[in-house]
Amino acid sequence: MTETTAPTIGHTTGYSGGHGVGESARRPDGTLKVTGEFAYASDLWLDGMVWGVTLRSPHASAWIRSIDVGPALKMAGVLAVLTHEDVPGVKFYGLEHKDQPVLAIDEVRFQGEPVALVAADHPETARRAAAAIVVEYELREAVTDPRKSEHFVRHQPVRRGDTFEAEVVVTGEYEVGMQDQAFLGPESGLAVPAEDGGVDLYIATQWLHVDRDQLAPCLGLPQDKVRLTLSGVGGAFGAREDLSMQVHACMLALRLDRPVKIVYGREESFFGHVHRHPAWMRYEHGATRDGRLVYVKADILLDGGAYCSSSPAVVGNAASLGAGPYEVPNVRVDATGVYxxxxPCGAMRGFGAVQACYAYESQMDRLAEACGLSPIEIRVRNAVSQGSRLITGQVIDSPAPLADMLRDLEAMPLPAPPPEPARDRDLRGLPGGVSQTTHGESVRRGVGYGVGIKNICFSEGFDDYSTARVRAELVGGEPHVTVHTAAAEVGQGLVTIQAQIARTELGIANVTVATADTAVGSAGSSSASRQSYVTGGAVKTACEAVRERFKGLPAAEALAAYGPIEETREYRHRPTYPLDPRTGQGDSHTQLALCVHRAVVDVDVDLGLVKVVELAAVQDVGRILNPQALEGQIHGGSAQGLGLALMEEIQIRDGQVLNPSFTDYLIPTILDMPPMTLKILENPDPAAPYGLRGAGEPPTLSSTPAIAAAVRAATGLRLTRVPIRPEDIALFEEQSGAESGKGVSDGKRA
Known part of the structure; x- marks a missing residue:
């Protein structure tokens, strides 16, 4: 192996200042990212490195009859071509079940499944060589409609009560499309063979230790010879929980005894990670005439795609949170995930709760209409509070002031009404913008509301913990603290929070947060809005242990007297338990978070165009650790909810992805995001560090149904599927006009 220096990774996190918990401390990576100087995983470079490329299946379902790598090996510059026969260890991996092959063996189960690997001295050479590999496929019928699948990932019922008759009954069928996490930095990493026969992997991921735990058996290596270091991560939102190119890069590096870099292009990225589960849901709500819920029935079907990933956990969330944050004595919920x-589908911000939220909130609006109540009033009358029970029987044991949050939202001033249509009207404020498609002649305004409840941290008995190592010492005569965890900074600001906690607990301004790697104990995944809770708790606990060793002396005196002080601590939250497989009862969640949204939209009913005029949100976060970062999380979560409501969907036909690019897969831009009005509440959770409540996911839940409700209010259409497309509005508006202006549709696709 060529002697070389280690690659530049991540970001430098050492900085000084007085910002502790509760202040808007400056992000150490912020300036670098804005100026373009930040080093992402795709920027990794080592002398002597070569490039890896993956050959993927063009078919959704087929037998592999033969693979001829000869044409690729004959090409100049090609160094290796590997198939499943070259996997040095176990041939399968997976988050919850080891069902996904490192490379396809005798069949492919989805379009984009990895079939072979190529390493070459130039990325374009590697791509051409991959295209030269000849694979003989025998096509077979693909199962692409989850309603026809007979292969279950998980079925989770929830049963409570026995009364399923009511004075007022509303039913609805709802559908949620497949959403992509649409992170900006594609999958990338650099594998470097080590002198001890192991491998060092520099990788953009969400979960270093679980990556390692899946990698080592596939590589035929012990865990201590597979070392991972976090590289700059360009967003995640759940898509980096599963392996992508990790095993492939390491296999090539070990085969060639040379560093191997793999970077996906944008199109390949759409095939290289999991997506949000599309869902088909049927709900029935029964209530008294004055709007008190009597029962909820729900059937929730989630398409897990070709492999398991985290689908069982997603199904569990959809089931346990399937009736929303409402008191309901009788429940019959069935949540099912299928292959x-x-x-493949897996983790995405909101993780099963998003799909259910869209359906139950649409139902609450229908119930309000049937009972002659406002959308706010129907929700207030049924809102949970501290001491309420979820449909699983779990007691909400911390503040849950949902009724007050709804009243706060209702009291927020609405934006000014739209001006009358005029030729000189500012087009930037209209649906369609400066394309001059309208001057307001067919624009209608609507207002809608949405409520969401999201579990925080891992659930159902998962051993959820984090580890932190904190070292205090004198550097240049001044006290300095180094915080080392394996927690992945994926853009959420976790590095900043760790430093703020250390400053608060130790009273030392100079703090460095070391690059995350597997040289310290696991921190779990940067998902489930859990890192501030568990890694924050671990850092806090380790800092407290260091502070105890100061023996009451000021930091500088203690370190001068006792030398460097280092402590490592694990932090675990209170235990959770699996849901009963028959009844769905059990204390499955650690913490619950609430967010409520109001959306104001303008809709051009002739053109089917929607402009979100304003989003207002009220969220209880327990304790604010960093105000600016928190507001950014609420804005970002609301933006992803807006995307799901109006534009984001992976289009699939017969198992083929039709829009694997940001040209055709649309995500909200700054021009699509409206001004936001926020009210952030602090009702501490006594069981959590600092009383905090995870905040990153809840806004994604409630923004989607609020926007959909606002579009319904503007158009009078049922619109039971998201994302809502222009043709859903314009064509139905045209039809409803032809039917004597009824203005109501069943929401099915035209």
Missing amino acids: TNNP
């Missing part, structure tokens, strides 16, 4: 030959 198909569609792309």
Whole structure:
């Protein structure tokens, strides 16, 4: 192996200042990212490195009859071509079940499944060589409609009560499309063979230790010879929980005894990670005439795609939170995940709760209409509070002031009404913007509301913990603290929070947060809005242990007297338990978070165009650790909810992805995001560090149904599927006009 220096990774996190918990401390990576100087995983470079490329299946379902790598090996510059026969260890991996092959063996189960690997001295050479590999496929019928699948990932019922008759009954069928996490930095990493026969992997991921735990058996290596270091991560939102190119890069590096870099292009990225589960849901709500819930029935079907990933946990969330944050004595919920030959689905911000939220909130609006109540009033009358029970029987044992949050939202001033249509009207404020498609002649305004409840941290008995190592010492005569965890900074500001906690607990301004790697104990995944809770708790606990060793002396005196002080601590939250497989009862969640949204939209009913005029949100976060970062999380979560409501969907036909690019897969831009009005409440959770409540996911839940409700209010259409497309509005508006202006549709696709 060529002697070389280690690659530049991540960001420098050492900085000084007085910002502790509760202040808007400056992010150490912020300036670098804005100026373009930040080093992402795709920027990794080592002398002597070569490039890896993956050959993927063009078919959703087929037998592999033969693979001829000869044409690729004959090409100049090609160094290796590997198939499943070259996997040095176990041939399968997976988050919850080891069902996904490192490279396809005798079949492919989705379009984009990895079949072979190529390493070459130039990325374009590697791409051409991959295209030269000849694979003989025998096509077979693909199962692409989850309603026809007979292969279950998990079925989770929830049963409570026995009264399923009511004075007022509303039913609805709802559908949620497949959403992509759409992170900006594609999958990338650099594998470097080590002198001890192991491998060092520099990788953009969400979960260093679980990556390692899956990698080592596939590589035929002990865990201590597979070392991972976090590289700059360009967003995640759940898509980096599963392995992508990690095993492939390491296999090539070990085969060649040379560093190997793999970077996906944008199109390949759409095939290289999991997506949000599309869902088909049927709900029935029964209530008294004055709007008190009597029962909820729900059937929730989630398409897990070709492999398991985290689908069982997603199904569990959809089931346990399937009736929303409402008191309901009688429940019959069935949540089911199935396998198909569609792309694999797994974790995405909101994790099962998003899909259910869209359906139950749409139902609450229908119930309000049937009972003659406002959308706010129907929710207030049924809102949970501290001491309420979820449908699983779990007691909400911390503040949950949902009724007050709804009243706060209702009291927020609405934006000014739209001006009358005029030729000189500012087009930037209209649906369609400066394209001059309208001057307001067919624009209608609507207001809608949404409420969401999201579990925080891992659930159902998962051993959820984090580890922190904190070292205090004198550097240049001044006290300095180094915080070392394996927690992945994926853009959420976790590095900043760790430093703020250390400053608060130790009273030392100079703090460095070391690059995350597997040289310290696991921190779990940067998902489930859990890192501030568990890694924050671990850092806090380790800092307290260091502070105890100061023996009451000021930091500088203690370190001068006792030398460097280092402590490592694990932090675990209170235990959770699996849901009963028959009744769905059990204390499955650690913490619950609430967010409520109001959306104001303008809709051009002739053109089917929607402009979100304003989003207002009220969220209880327990304790604010960093105000500016928190507001950014609420804005970002609301933006992803807006995307799901109006534009984001992976289009699939017969198992084939039709829009694997940001040209055709649309995500909200700054021009699509409206001004936001926020009210952030602090009702501490006594069981959590600092009383905090995870905040990153809840806004994604409630913004989607609020926007959909606002579009319904503007158009009078049922619109039971998201994302809402222009043709859903314009075509139905045209039809409803032809039917004597009824203005109501069943929401099915035209």
